[in-house]
Amino acid sequence: MTNPISDLERAGCILVIGSNTTVGHPIIALRIKKAVRQHGAKLIVANPKYIDLCEEADVWLQNRSGTDVALLNGIAWVILNEGLWDQAYVDERTEGFAEWRAAVEKYTPDVVQDITGVEPDTLRAAARLYARPPFGNSAIAYTLGITLHRTGTDNVFAVANLAMLTGNIGVEGGGVNPLRGHNNVQGACDMGCLPNVFTGYQPVANAEARAKFEAAWGAPLPEAPGLTESEIMAAVHEGRIRAMYIMGENPAVSDADANHVRQALENLDFLVVQDIFLSETAQMADVVLPGASFAEKDGTFTSTERRVQRVRQAIPPVGSSRADWQIVAEVASRTLEKLGRPVAGFAFSHPSEIMAEIATLTPSYGGISFERLESGGLHWPCPDAGHPGTPRLHIGRFTRGRGRFTPVRHIPPAEMPDAEYPLFLNTGRLLYHFHTGTLTRRVKGLTQIAPEARVEINPRDAERLEIAQGETVHVASRRGQVFVKAELTDRTPPGSVFMSFHFAEVLTNALTSPALDPVAKAPELKVCAVRVEKVEKEIANASSR
Amino acid sequence: MPTITVDGQGVEARPGQTVLQAALAANIYIPNLCYAEDLAPYGACRLCIVEIDGMRGLPAACSTIATEGMVVRTETPALMQARRMTMELLLSDHPDNCLVCRKNQRCELQRMAAYLGISERRLPRLERPTAFDESNPFFDRDLEKCILCGRCVRACDEVTQVNAIDYIYRGFATKIGAFLDQPLADSRCVSCGECLASCPTGALVEKSYYGLPDREVLTVCTYCGSGCSLYLQMRGDKIVGVRGDPANDASEGHLCVKGRFGYDFANHPDRLTAPLIRKNGALEPASWDEALDLVASKLAEHKGAFAGLASAKCTNEENYLLQKFTRAVMETNNIDHCARR
Ligand code: SF4
Ligand code: SF4
Ligand code: SF4
Ligand code: FES
Numbered sequence: 001m002t003n004p005i006s007d008l009e010r011a012g013c014i015l016v017i018g019s020n021t022t023v024g025h026p027i028i029a030l031r032i033k034k035a036v037r038q039h040g041a042k043l044i045v046a047n048p049k050y051i052d053l054c055e056e057a058d059v060w061l062q063n064r065s066g067t068d069v070a071l072l073n074g075i076a077w078v079i080l081n082e083g084l085w086d087q088a089y090v091d092e093r094t095e096g097f098a099e100w101r102a103a104v105e106k107y108t109p110d111v112v113q114d115i116t117g118v119e120p121d122t123l124r125a126a127a128r129l130y131a132r133p134p135f136g137n138s139a140i141a142y143t144l145g146i147t148l149h150r151t152g153t154d155n156v157f158a159v160a161n162l163a164m165l166t167g168n169i170g171v172e173g174g175g176v177n178p179l180r181g182h183n184n185v186q187g188a189c190d191m192g193c194l195p196n197v198f199t200g201y202q203p204v205a206n207a208e209a210r211a212k213f214e215a216a217w218g219a220p221l222p223e224a225p226g227l228t229e230s231e232i233m234a235a236v237h238e239g240r241i242r243a244m245y246i247m248g249e250n251p252a253v254s255d256a257d258a259n260h261v262r263q264a265l266e267n268l269d270f271l272v273v274q275d276i277f278l279s280e281t282a283q284m285a286d287v288v289l290p291g292a293s294f295a296e297k298d299g300t301f302t303s304t305e306r307r308v309q310r311v312r313q314a315i316p317p318v319g320s321s322r323a324d325w326q327i328v329a330e331v332a333s334r335t336l337e338k339l340g341r342p343v344a345g346f347a348f349s350h351p352s353e354i355m356a357e358i359a360t361l362t363p364s365y366g367g368i369s370f371e372r373l374e375s376g377g378l379h380w381p382c383p384d385a386g387h388p389g390t391p392r393l394h395i396g397r398f399t400r401g402r403g404r405f406t407p408v409r410h411i412p413p414a415e416m417p418d419a420e421y422p423l424f425l426n427t428g429r430l431l432y433h434f435h436t437g438t439l440t441r442r443v444k445g446l447t448q449i450a451p452e453a454r455v456e457i458n459p460r461d462a463e464r465l466e467i468a469q470g471e472t473v474h475v476a477s478r479r480g481q482v483f484v485k486a487e488l489t490d491r492t493p494p495g496s497v498f499m500s501f502h503f504a505e506v507l508t509n510a511l512t513s514p515a516l517d518p519v520a521k522a523p524e525l526k527v528c529a530v531r532v533e534k535v536e537k538e539i540a541n542a543s544s545r
Numbered sequence: 546m547p548t549i550t551v552d553g554q555g556v557e558a559r560p561g562q563t564v565l566q567a568a569l570a571a572n573i574y575i576p577n578l579c580y581a582e583d584l585a586p587y588g589a590c591r592l593c594i595v596e597i598d599g600m601r602g603l604p605a606a607c608s609t610i611a612t613e614g615m616v617v618r619t620e621t622p623a624l625m626q627a628r629r630m631t632m633e634l635l636l637s638d639h640p641d642n643c644l645v646c647r648k649n650q651r652c653e654l655q656r657m658a659a660y661l662g663i664s665e666r667r668l669p670r671l672e673r674p675t676a677f678d679e680s681n682p683f684f685d686r687d688l689e690k691c692i693l694c695g696r697c698v699r700a701c702d703e704v705t706q707v708n709a710i711d712y713i714y715r716g717f718a719t720k721i722g723a724f725l726d727q728p729l730a731d732s733r734c735v736s737c738g739e740c741l742a743s744c745p746t747g748a749l750v751e752k753s754y755y756g757l758p759d760r761e762v763l764t765v766c767t768y769c770g771s772g773c774s775l776y777l778q779m780r781g782d783k784i785v786g787v788r789g790d791p792a793n794d795a796s797e798g799h800l801c802v803k804g805r806f807g808y809d810f811a812n813h814p815d816r817l818t819a820p821l822i823r824k825n826g827a828l829e830p831a832s833w834d835e836a837l838d839l840v841a842s843k844l845a846e847h848k849g850a851f852a853g854l855a856s857a858k859c860t861n862e863e864n865y866l867l868q869k870f871t872r873a874v875m876e877t878n879n880i881d882h883c884a885r886r
Contacts, residue, residue, distance in 0.1 A: 004794075004795065005771065005772075005794075005795040005796075006794050006795060022735075024769060025769050025770070025771050026735075026737070026769075026771075026801030026802070026803075027771045027773050027795070027796045027799055027800070027801055027804075028771050030704065030705065030706065030799060033706040034706065037706060038703075179770060179771075180770035181769060181770055181857070182768075182769065182770055182857035182858060182883070183765065183766060183767050183768060183769065183770060183772070183857070183858060184770075184856075184857050184858060184859065184860065184861065184864070185770055185857035185882070185883070186770060187857075187860070187861040187864060188855050188856065188857045188859070188861075188864045188882045189882075190861065191855070191861050191864040191865040191868060192865070192868045192880075193855035193864045193867065193868050193880055193881065193882045194880070194881060194882075195878050195879060195880060195881055196878070198868075198872075199865065199868075204872075204878050213872075213873075217869060217872075217873040218873075219873040219874070219876075220876075221872055221873065221876075222872070222876055222877055222878055224878065225878050226852070226877055226878030226879035226880060226881075227852065227879045227881070228881050229854060229881040229882070229883070232852040232854075232879060232881065235852070235879075236852075240850065241850050241851065241852050241879065242847050242850040242851075243843060243844060243846075243847035243850060243851050243852075244851070244852050244853070244854065245844070245851070245852075245853045245854070245867070245870075245871075246853075246854040247853070247854065247855055247856045247859060247863070247867055248855075248856030248857075248858045248859050249854050249855075249856050249857075249858075249882065249883055251854065251883075254883060269843075269847065270843040270844070270846075270847060272840050272843075272844075275817065276810075276816055276817060277810075277813075277815055277816065277817060278815070278817060278821075278828075282817075283828070285821075285823070285828070286822070286823045286843070287820065287821065287822050287823070287836050287839055287840050287843075288817065288820065288821040288822075288828060289820050289836060289837075289840070290816075290817035290818060290819060290820060290821075291817075291859075293767070293810070293811045293816075294764065294765075294767040294858075294860075295762075295764070295767075295777060295784060295808075295811050296811075297860065299859075299860025299861060299862045299863065300860055300861045300862065301765050301772065301860060301861065302772075302861060303765075303770055303771060303772020303795065304770035304771060304772065305772065305795060307772055307795065308861070309765045309772060309774060310763075310764070310765070311764050311765050311860055312762050312763060312764045313762075314762040314764065314777045314779050314784065315779065315782040315783075315784075315811075316782065318811075318812070318816045318818055319816065319817075319818020319819060320818055320819050320833065321816070321817060321818055321819075322833070323863075324856075324859050324860070324863040325860065325862050325863045325866055327837075328863060328866040328867050328870055329866055330837055331837060331840050331841060331844070331870065332866070332869070332870040332874050334837055334838065334840070334841030335840075335841040335844050335845050335870075335874050335875075336874055337841065338841045338842050338844075338845035339845050339848065339874070341874075345869070345873065346866070346869075346870075351860065351862040354862035354865060354866060355861070355862060357865075358861065358862070358865050376792065377772070377774075377793075431735060431801070431802065431803075432736075432802060432803070434768050434769070434803060434807075438810075439767070439768075439807065439810045440803065440807055440810070442809060442810040442813045442815060443806065443807045443808070443809040443810055444682065444809060445682030445683045445736070445752075445806055445809075446682075446802070446803070446806070446807060448682040449682060449730075449736065
């Protein structure tokens, strides 16, 4: 997030796109609702599905799945054509405007309606609210509904373009605010758990950065960026990767085209999984190392607002399990020994010592230490010990100098509904579960409220398909199939169905598309084409096929 | 900043602050029950009454804005007598089985009765129809213990903004309930537990109650990226409760259903407690030494054909170490995690 969570309450208008916030980020949703109800902020929701926040919204843009670029370009078109943009800001702080403007010209409200299904008047209303909030600035909040598309990177550019056009970056109550899904997905990125960067996004291809890390770690480091997760799975299939170490992840359930991923994992010579439960992925491992839950270790998490916070040990690791940092350090030391190399660089007696090393190598974490975190979290960048942290980014100027407008165009999802697979499948989360359910499905109360997987389907589609409430149906895509109970609801628009991926026994990701965003390499988990049928019908069809 | 005098002491109030807030901030205690820091004042319990020069009657401190020059007295014999009367009325239809109540020693009503020196029942005991609602999986409602302070209703309205519950019926029959008095489980309730956290009495209590915690540990929620900080309430090695951290300006002390109630997994019998090694096709328990040694020798063999997946659930320090290991030991940049999901 460019802005802190608390800033949402200072916004005059909030555009929530690709986020079912009350479900994915309940506490952030409270701030959004409070802004609307108690401070009179305007709310625009862009989502194909009728989500809880629609109840509070001034404008609901029900655009078709996979049409966010067109929608956002359309909003920009209206703002440009009605002269609602912030010319002074654009002149002073940005670049690439003319070229971008030319690209947006095509996205007239009529064209946008054709692509997205959103009425021109609704589009105009949203544009006016966003560009001219009743007070203060306008914020945008988004999540995986924006990024998990073939055009995920373009979607993010489209969001940023709109915010720059209206002078909403680097201001209180404004900003471009991706809401990160996991407790520490931000931190994992910050820590360089990405194939192309070290900690703090220092590129591995940059010789200076590499030299710094080589000196600190006392080892030569590879220059070529590595593979992303989906590329790794492909490389396993091709035999280029023979061993994997998976810490606290469950790709056998969470990844797109999960059956393909399972085959890959089976192909490995050696798979180590470190987890607190015997997840579906751990069941495939050669060695399983028992890690510790968040309550059993010290450390830090970095939240979606770039706030580094202390995680504190409350209980010892259960049984003979160990804190994950201890396990990794031990594996590293022993592997060095086997390789006949000097055993160094992994002897830590407490996570605070690891953070001290991180701080010396990572400019944005330079001022962060366990000692300082005792008195509360710190927002990075926090370059030195006297720095108070940076809740708002890009104040006065962009971190990179000038903000760059990036022209983006509408590209339809890789897989569109057709005669054989006539429905869109949208995937996401439920309030009562988390990710692949390894944790929440072991919480009795949560499973009581949400005991099993459902496919949400609009009653109109259900009627046509003769599907009744609660009936088990067959859902198939080009990649896989599942049997799941139907839930008839108006919240899901006709032509689309929705499933969560919390229930491993109903492997939603057996259906999803492995199509990748060419830049971020994120899979298009949010849209693919499926067929939903009564079970009898599927059996009849199968026997005649 | 208006300055007021409370019991002879000068107190600075922030503009718009109530007399109660200003006094509490200056460490001058005024009894109160229906007031909660994060909720709008309501003026229902009448325990916070004070005397203010120039004002008639006994105004409620929680709903009187502090204005320049106000002279306030918080503990006169008249006030104490009126408060005791109010408390006796509140207790007249309240069961007195504190010893076996799940709120015992955490109950504000109990504390307030003690503060006011209540030592006997002088009013005839009124029986309220008991109204249990045990439909929610995390907490129970026992309206016999409800004092109608409205904190739960305000929490559900002002904090959660779900408005699942409200006052229903009228007069003596007034109670707290969901729309059409349906069970909470069938209402709009999202089980966030904000009402539970705000309830001063035993009317709303956790289902799984183990007794008072012996300590609290401040940490961060393990679920989504909002970063709500919370106190784990511990008893030995068991997490027996969770409390939001009001000092966190992102979450302001609030939590969602997962953050507040989602911790059974930590002590779950399915937890892995020893390393496992695949032998003849099956995963079998092994010693750490054996497992680590096997991992190290196998990984050493596969240097160059290796990839690591880090975890969005693990700490920064752990993720840092895994990428350091991947790059510096395994000599590859094949390190990623589920940022893309
Ligand atoms: S649990 Fe939350 S939603 Fe349910 S009644 Fe209480 S405050 Fe309202
Ligand atoms: S249930 Fe608790 S919080 Fe709600 S009105 Fe009754 S006593 Fe007050
Ligand atoms: S309490 Fe809920 S909103 Fe807060 S971090 Fe945890 S899961 Fe997210
Ligand atoms: S606290 Fe003031 S009336 Fe209850």
